[in-house]
Amino acid sequence: MSKETIETLVSELVHEEDWRRMRATAACVAGGPRAVQALVEALRTGTPELKKEVAAMLSRIKDPQAGVALVGLLEDEDEVVRKAGANALEQMAGVLDTDTAAALVALLPKYQEGEARQLMTHLVGAIPTAVIPLCDMLKHPDPSAQVTAALMLDQLLDPRSIDAFIDAMGQPAVQDIAVSTLKKLSAIRERIDETFNALRDVEGASEREEARMSTVIYLLGIGRPSVEILIEYLEDDDWLVREAAADLLGKIADVRAVEPLMRRLERDKDTGVKELAIKALGLIGDARPTQLYLEAIPIRPLRVYAMEALAKIKDVEVLRPHKELFDRLRTDRDGLVAYNAGLIADKLEALGGTDITGQEGNHEDE
Template identity: 85%
Template sequence: MSKESIETLVAELVHEEDWRRMRATAACLAGGPKAVQALIDAMHSGPPVLKQEAAAMLARIKDPHAGVALVGLLEDGEAAVRKSGATALEQMAGVLDTETAAALVALLPKTEEGETKRLVTHLVGAIPTAVVPLCQMMKHPDPDAQVTAALMLDQLLDPRSVDAFIDAMGQPAVRDIAVGTLRKLGAIRERIDGTFDALRDVEGASEREEARMATVVDLLGIGRPAVEILIEYLEDEDWLVREAAADLLGKIADVRAVEPLMRRLQHDKDTGVKELAIKALGLIGDARPTALYLEAIPIRPLRVYAMEALAKIKDVEVLRPHKELFDRLRTDRDGLVAYNAGLIADKLEALTAEPAGDQIGDQEGQSHE
């Protein structure tokens, strides 16, 4: 076991020797809050190359406490550092809190047109919690800031902004934008409500399944503006409506849907809804449902979908503790289960091809002889 402090190990993320970089990576991944704080400190005071590595490491750890510090990198003088901060924020979009979103939104009015402004604008659109500070920004005393927020919200067309736009009707700078956006939001709500009302009225098993697929095709084109409304429909009394909502959320693949879909997978009494929920989560590729996928493997109607979802997780590192399970499932009698287990096991073998921790320690000892 190394006696170096976590701060020393963080600095070694950019060491010229491979084994030191690997040791530093392992320490950061296992270091908990102290490691996160050390990485944040490195982003404040380290050289550009260390700032980039620290940002990448925080993206792997996905601790939301690092969000504000990552936003700070967007104002760094080095273009590569700014890009690293933006990449990390985008990868963490689903877990970032309102404080991080507020820090990001605060950059909008003070960032000049150019690459950084485009990065910030893109990130605001990608982070679900940004809607709240954007709504607050429409009350800013500067009319230009009001317009910036209103235009962003008009692009997002998120139903959570309805009240803010209604309040903004009395502000001359954004009145016309508010009227237009509210009209669009109303049309989206009417379209989705009407389509699901029609779906409920369909009778007959085969007819209902055809109607569900037609509903998905009909509403898919709305895209992200439909997400919040579709999340509401995941709680509908009609199982077919819940299935259609889950199917659409998976195809839209917005991270806002991860936790609501996880609740459907956990608690829904209808197997069909569970199937569509797990398939939708797999399409999104977020790592948060990993434990639910593992629990679903023994459940016959869900096991293939669970394995497919596990194979699509973008952060393969979270699967490392379960490598023995996937190795066993490579010989499963179900071909699809075996195939996906093989995909996962191969990825994990690639990750573990590096020297193990005790081998690293041996190398360290030899280097001092």
Template identity: 25%
Template sequence: MKSRLVGGVAAVVIVAVAALWLEPDQTVLGKLAGDAFFQGRPTRSWMRSLRGGPSDQAAAKETLQNGGPAAVPVLGAMLVQAREPEIRFTAADLLAKLGSDASPAGAALLAGAQDADPHVQAVCVAALPKAGVPSSQAVPVLMAHLKTDHLVVAARALAGYREAAAGAIPMLLEIFRDKNQPTESRWNAVRTLGKIGPASAVAIPDLIQGFDDAEWSIREHCAESLGEIGPAAAPSALPGMVRLLSDAVPRVRRDAVRSLGQIGGAAVEAVPEIRKLLEDPEEIVRVAAQNALEKLAPPESSDQPGADKQPAENRPSESGPKNKAGEN
């Protein structure tokens, strides 16, 4: 009798567990396990869909992507909990696309930046500034990735933190100076130095040397970054910057003239050379030159102090005769 009772209880338990497991949306099981929920479905249910056939996967991705902030808890949980790197990658990618709305999943993205799968790592690294993960937490992680295969992704992510990434300046300079580094790595390091801003003034001598680099992308971004560093670059960078105005590559000329405008008053002596670019064959250069001139040599208005004015005795009075039509 006792054995029959035990067997009956065991059978009921097995059936109950099977029912929970086979429940289409696993709602009860998710509640018991403390899953995050989105649209009434727990995390494990969404992961099941992402393990399904192509149509199930596509539908789940579309719904999660369109879910906005409401989907973030489930996406963050999937990034941490999913066994399959493909699902973790999908979660990280969707979080990255949500931008600042993904900020509640910051801890999951930081963990994902150390994921065992390199693809998951890369997308999480790129997502850190977009999701608004605090610089105090993200910058050390990104600096560590400057020593990995994700160097370029990490450099671009550091750029998103602007002056808060100043701690990375020595590493970025080291990357730029290393001629054995790929060109893409070097110019991204230079670009990030510029995005950090005036704190990168220590890099000015190296960036000026970059004007002579054989790679045009290095010359371009050295010019760009000096402009973003600002007036501190003017005394030593000005001669080389003027020389770049005649570079064979349009993008180098554009960034050089744009940076002269950013440097401001200290670059006024370059105005004659900048004016020549108003006739440049490339529109991007002409536009940049015009914008720079508007900053460095704005046209004087007639009411500015010191502007030439017609002597009073030569000006007709308001009540006097008017000029004939056509007279100037």
């Protein structure tokens, strides 16, 4: 059988024959940048049905190069395609680059109300890199665009917007919003700093653990506006403060925390911090720490947490190459390890274990 191009295989994501769809899926997953380029082109030229499948495939591959093209789907005439684009962007929120965020932010002034406006606002709020183009929009010559950006930044309450709001203080359209937002951001910083300073002063092992839990409860209500500050505290000299910061970041479950928590898991010298980091990553459910989880399985204090985190990964397909390991761990002496290994193995079995090569071989003559 002649070897099809990646463009042909992409078109077969919606083929009526199962084996062709599965072959196309395998080719896209393994195809690297060339496959992403072909998928992006299909977003431009494909049928609505193909665009829908391509968007889902891109959300699975999670290559940020596809972000701008996915934003383009939000203005497609087909509602199903628009929804597929929005779902893909939401699933990729943690890896999308500034160019994608800028393309999305540029749509905000076009949709002042209704469902489309709510969708744009939701997506901008979900993408961490959106803060940068929103800050740039504060300098837009149109006062209404300035207000749009200022109101979004006021909702996000991200410390990265402080300098932009200070620069915008002289702009009449957003001056009041800037003053109000800066006050809120200052209050958040002060509350977190004061609480962590008090935590450092606590002495005694049992007292410190109780204080850490109280700190987490006290600060948890701030939510996402505390994320950037908590990431800073992951580098604190006091292990208890690092533990509290990791615990909070897991409970808030913002994707911005994934890579900083991965660094703690990989490099921190304190086992307690590693435990809280791996628990936090598990709560977020991102697939990026998969290899770190696998490496932690042989480490006795971390193995249960590693298995629990693996079982919570949302993109189960990334675990397929390790199915043999999970099958083996189903009989582990540790009941929690065995239980979570069983959960993972069952999910993989439910998704199916099709051998693409075998499927192709059965259709060589077609």
